[in-house]
Amino acid sequence: MQIHSLMQTGFAQNSRLISGICEDVTKEEAFFRPYELVNHLSWEVGHLAFVRNTLIKLLEPTEKLIKFDNEIQLFTPNTPLLQDELFPSLPILNTVFAERGEKVIDLLGKVSEEHLKKESPFKLSAGKTIGEQLWTFFLHESVHYGEMFYLKNIIKRQRVS
DSSP states (O other): OOHHHHHHHHHHHHHHHHHHHHTTOOHHHHTOOSSTTSOOHHHHHHHHHHHHHHHHHHHOTTOOOOOOTTHHHHHSTTOOOOOGGGSOOHHHHHHHHHHHHHHHHHHHHHOOHHHHHSBOSSOOSSOSBHHHHHHHHHHHHHHHHHHHHHHHHHHHHHHHO
């Protein structure tokens, strides 16, 4: 099995898992932060949707991206969290995340080995080739899934108390 086939399966699984986390979350819960250094669910899902646009560009550089008006300001790493009212709703973020995931999965099904071996246009510390960066972004997404899993667990436990 080729690596991009494994990534297709992984991204599809991440989409299902993250969609499940977003179920049954109130607007207030979507912005819950157990302490100041933790991002809320809305940021986490929006950030991964933002990253999936990067994946689309890596796989198909000519693809026209669809973005939220303030996507860069809201979801770029290491930017301060903006006011809750500036964020799209969690259901909208989850839908966009899933749609971009479907596009990534589709493009992974069409990508050539030669394309994956090309030097990436993005100068990141996470690999030099397109394939290396795709793999790193997949792992990055999985780490965020873990963060969201803990957030949802805390949210559910607070409902009981």
